[in-house]
Amino acid sequence: xxxxxxxxxxxxxxxxxxxxxxxxxxxxxxxxxxxxxxxxxxxxxxxxxxxxxxxxxxxxxxxxxxxxxxxxxxxxxxxxxxxxxxxxxxxxxxxxxxxxxxxxxxxxxxxxxxxxxxxxxxxxxxxxxxxxxxxxxxxxxxxxxxxxxxxxxxxxxxxxxxxxxxxxxxxxxxxxxxxxxxxxxxxxxxxxxxxxxxxxxxxxxxxxxxxxxxxxxxxxxxxxxxxxxxxxxxxxxxxxxxxxxxxxxxxxxxxxxxxxxxxxxxxxxxxxxxxxxxxxxxxxxxxxxxxxxxxxxxxxxxxxxxxxxxxxxxxxxxxxxxxxxxxxxxxxxxxxxxxxxxxxxxxxxxxxxxxxxxxxxxxxxxxxxxxxxxxxxxxxxxxxxxxxxxxxxxxxxxxxxxxxxxxxxxxxxxxxxxxxxxxxxxx
Amino acid sequence: xxxxxxxxxxxxxxxxxxxxxxxxxxxxxxxxxxxxxxxxxxxxxxxxxxxxxxxxxxxxxxxxxxxxxxxxxxxxxxxxxxxxxxxxxxxxxxxxxxxxxxxxxxxxxxxxxxxxxxxxxxxxxxxxxxxxxxxxxxxxxxxxxxxxxxxxxxxxxxxxxxxxxxxxxxxxxxxxxxxxxxxxxxxxxxxxxxxxxxxxxxxxxxxxxxxxxxxxxxxxxxxxxxxxxxxxxxxxxxxxxxxxxxxxxxxxxxxxxxxxxxxxxxxxxxxxxxxxxxxxxxxxxxxxxxxxxxxxxxxxxxxxxxxxxxxxxxxxxxxxxxxxxxxxxxxxxxxxxxxxxxxxxxxxxxxxxxxxxxxxxxxxxxxxxxxxxxxxxxxxxxxxxxxxxxxxxxxxxxxxxxxxxxxxxxxxxxxxxxxxxxxxxxx
Numbered sequence: 001x002x003x004x005x006x007x008x009x010x011x012x013x014x015x016x017x018x019x020x021x022x023x024x025x026x027x028x029x030x031x032x033x034x035x036x037x038x039x040x041x042x043x044x045x046x047x048x049x050x051x052x053x054x055x056x057x058x059x060x061x062x063x064x065x066x067x068x069x070x071x072x073x074x075x076x077x078x079x080x081x082x083x084x085x086x087x088x089x090x091x092x093x094x095x096x097x098x099x100x101x102x103x104x105x106x107x108x109x110x111x112x113x114x115x116x117x118x119x120x121x122x123x124x125x126x127x128x129x130x131x132x133x134x135x136x137x138x139x140x141x142x143x144x145x146x147x148x149x150x151x152x153x154x155x156x157x158x159x160x161x162x163x164x165x166x167x168x169x170x171x172x173x174x175x176x177x178x179x180x181x182x183x184x185x186x187x188x189x190x191x192x193x194x195x196x197x198x199x200x201x202x203x204x205x206x207x208x209x210x211x212x213x214x215x216x217x218x219x220x221x222x223x224x225x226x227x228x229x230x231x232x233x234x235x236x237x238x239x240x241x242x243x244x245x246x247x248x249x250x251x252x253x254x255x256x257x258x259x260x261x262x263x264x265x266x267x268x269x270x271x272x273x274x275x276x277x278x279x280x281x282x283x284x285x286x287x288x289x290x291x292x293x294x295x296x297x298x299x300x301x302x303x304x305x306x307x308x309x310x311x312x313x314x315x316x317x318x319x320x321x322x323x324x325x326x327x328x329x330x331x332x333x334x335x336x337x338x339x340x341x342x343x344x345x346x347x348x349x350x351x352x353x354x355x356x357x358x359x360x361x362x363x364x365x366x367x368x369x370x371x372x373x374x375x376x377x378x379x380x381x382x383x384x385x386x387x388x389x390x391x392x393x394x395x396x397x398x399x400x401x402x403x404x405x406x407x408x409x410x411x412x413x414x415x416x417x418x419x420x421x422x423x424x425x426x427x
Numbered sequence: 428x429x430x431x432x433x434x435x436x437x438x439x440x441x442x443x444x445x446x447x448x449x450x451x452x453x454x455x456x457x458x459x460x461x462x463x464x465x466x467x468x469x470x471x472x473x474x475x476x477x478x479x480x481x482x483x484x485x486x487x488x489x490x491x492x493x494x495x496x497x498x499x500x501x502x503x504x505x506x507x508x509x510x511x512x513x514x515x516x517x518x519x520x521x522x523x524x525x526x527x528x529x530x531x532x533x534x535x536x537x538x539x540x541x542x543x544x545x546x547x548x549x550x551x552x553x554x555x556x557x558x559x560x561x562x563x564x565x566x567x568x569x570x571x572x573x574x575x576x577x578x579x580x581x582x583x584x585x586x587x588x589x590x591x592x593x594x595x596x597x598x599x600x601x602x603x604x605x606x607x608x609x610x611x612x613x614x615x616x617x618x619x620x621x622x623x624x625x626x627x628x629x630x631x632x633x634x635x636x637x638x639x640x641x642x643x644x645x646x647x648x649x650x651x652x653x654x655x656x657x658x659x660x661x662x663x664x665x666x667x668x669x670x671x672x673x674x675x676x677x678x679x680x681x682x683x684x685x686x687x688x689x690x691x692x693x694x695x696x697x698x699x700x701x702x703x704x705x706x707x708x709x710x711x712x713x714x715x716x717x718x719x720x721x722x723x724x725x726x727x728x729x730x731x732x733x734x735x736x737x738x739x740x741x742x743x744x745x746x747x748x749x750x751x752x753x754x755x756x757x758x759x760x761x762x763x764x765x766x767x768x769x770x771x772x773x774x775x776x777x778x779x780x781x782x783x784x785x786x787x788x789x790x791x792x793x794x795x796x797x798x799x800x801x802x803x804x805x806x807x808x809x810x811x812x813x814x815x816x817x818x819x820x821x822x823x824x825x826x827x828x829x830x831x832x833x834x835x836x837x838x839x840x841x842x843x844x845x846x847x848x849x850x851x852x853x854x
Contacts, residue, residue, distance in 0.1 A: 052479035053479070055479070055831075059611075061608075061611040068613075071614075073570065074568075074570070092571075140501040143501070144518050144519075181488075183492045183493075184488040186495075388819065392816065393816075400812075405479075406462070406481075406486040409480060409556070
């Protein structure tokens with residue numbers, strides 16, 4: 001029976017696996033170092049204490065349990081042996097007839113990787129919980145801090161990067177400080193917290209139209225967020241950020257500024273783009289390896305011959321579906337046309353009831369955009385259970401301004417959490 | 428204005444604070460090293476992947492935000508200076524006119540504290556998540572393990588201690604292995620997992636009647652749990668447990684066997700019982716210190732002159748209410764009768780739809796007891812939001828046999844999580 005190995009249980013990998021699960025005569029193995037599929041577009045709401053991780057995640061195993069020919073292995077792929085058609089993992093190896101790589105991306109600090117300790121990014125559940133911890137703890141520490149300068153630094157929040165994630169994080173911190181915590185402290189007034197959104201380019205949300213981008217900026221400002229565009233961060237440390245000659249004292253700095261492809265791309269022997277993503281053929285296959293595909297954020301597919309497709313969920317989902325179909329056809333000796341992305345638009349939320357959206361030629365903002373955002377995100381959430389719970393949490397947060405998950409749990413950590421099973425680690 | 432300092436935001440501390448919050452002429456300071464109140468009776472459901480931490484916890488701050496004279500400080504009390512009437516904390520000190528100590532208890536390993544690394548207890552959210560991680564990871568690792576003996580050890584779960592927590596944990600692992608995971612693995616069959624509940628005494632649930640205790644045992648057995656009574660654990664290590672000459676290879680061992688009073692009791696200069704709990708007067712005050720009270724698990728109050736009151740939520744709640752009333756009266760120069768516990772009974776669940784309950788003279792088991800358990804726990808959960816969410820999670824878990832929070836998050840840790848803020852720690 002032909003073997004399909006899928007590396008990664010994100011949007012691309014999971015939709016490929018589900019598309020192939022209908023096929024009778026194929027063995028599927030999905031490898032992921034995590035045991036759950038994560039609905040990444042809502043991860044910032046875990047960081048911002050609205051949702052719990054379990055509400056936007058589902059075990060990969062149970063999502064694929066109906067098909068007895070689909071196996072899920074909690075392994076970390078370390079390299080690909082294209083000649084032998086094998087995936088090497090931390091626990092062994094898997095041979096394949098077809099391979100789908102969908103490992104996603106990580107944050108990059110553009111050569112300043114040491115900044116990560118003081119400015120975590122938002123890609124994993126662990127990182128989201130760490131960001132939640134730092135933001136909530138900053139207010140708690142400020143309440144008991146007697147030194148004025150240190151208190152001010154504790155109440156200063158810097159978000160680096162003005163893309164959708166940065167805008168969503170900054171807007172949410174604005175809302176937390178201006179609304180959620182308004183009545184809860186006695187020494188400090190959370191309303192006086194400074195929130196800075198720093199963007200190197202000319203405007204926030206550069207992938208949106210200029211009109212929506214300026215609308216997003218004024219929405220942010222109404223939540224107390226100060227937007228600094230054209231500002232390059234040159235240093236990040238425990239005490240704050242530097243932007244050239246300027247210095248901002250801030251205890252909480254969050255990173256939403258850049259991503260790079262996974263290390264496994266190095267073992268593919270193909271050209272990588274500047275972000276380390278694998279440059280693929282128009283059918284997502286590797287040059288000279290029609291049996292190996294790269295999908296989702298990990299791939300660089302130049303759709304219009306110029307810009308690569310953006311690293312967003314709809315691209316990954318469509319590519320996963322496409323590959324499932326392509327492999328099913330190929331098993332019957334057929335061939336498929338190239339992948340074509342059907343652009344369904346883009347959106348970003350700002351705080352509790354505002355958003356900006358571009359759907360085809362239609363551009364809109366404010367409350368209508370927020371409602372559309374809401375409906376789409378509920379619709380695409382995997383699992384009825386999660387949909388219901390997230391709707392409820394949102395409804396309650398909307399009515400009460402409160403956030404259901406305001407818990408400070410665990411210790412502060414300093415570096416990217418290593419998700420390897422513990423036998424590979426020192427402690 | 429008289430100052431009341433409350434140490435601990437558990438059932439006793441919080442109910443005292445809420446009872447006093449109505450009082451106009453008193454300043455309340457509640458100290459807790461954590462920012463949330465935790466509904467401890469459902470913590471095992473967090474460990475067993477049914478609930479998320481945020482569903483059984485609520486920020487202490489927002490629970491007390493309505494009263495501007497109630498301050499919440501995230502500080503850890505380290506000692507009490509009874510002479511100077513001061514609480515010393517990691518961040519400073521607080522003087523008091525009335526003091527309520529309600530710090531709860533910790534696990535004890537009866538002198539073998541090193542066992543904690545291999546047999547975590549269940550008192551904190553961090554511990555619950557660690558237990559969840561270990562249980563879920565054991566199945567994941569067993570799926571990829573090729574060595575037969577190691578696979579068997581991975582699929583062996585030992586729970587030490589046959590009280591309500593031990594029974595609830597063992598029953599839940601039985602259900603997970605026999606139902607939840609039944610279809611999700613390809614190499615292993617989770618149904619063959621061994622679950623051992625080890626109790627030193629003659630029977631499980633020793634605080635219940637013999638009839639209910641034997642009913643609980645047969646309910647556990649029907650879920651595949653092997654109950655070993657009269658068995659003293661003499662050694663716990665990474666490879667498993669020893670019971671005298673017997674050895675059981677098990678990668679997952681959970682501890683539900685004993686508690687000890689908090690260290691702060693040492694600074695009270697009063698008699699402590701064998702478990703290190705402070706022995707208090709019938710009105711919960713310390714001998715010679717009518718302005719200092721100890722409540723909840725931290726206190727030893729011999730109700731009938733013999734057995735101390737059990738360390739359960741109803742006792743703590745009633746003591747908190749009692750102290751609020753007593754202090755309010757005392758502020759007006761009045762006095763109060765001694766504390767009297769109104770015993771509302773006890774209950775424990777076994778798996779998905781069974782329980783045992785004793786309410787006054789009524790003893791019952793099975794599905795009716797489970798429904799009563801359900802209603803009572805929903806009723807006492809703090810916050811409408813949590814009630815609704817937990818009901819939903821339970822309804823869905825009941826219908827689908829699935830568990831909503833089956834996520835493996837973070838690293839395996841080895842020792843009790845230190846909840847101090849990070850400046851006190853080395854990393």
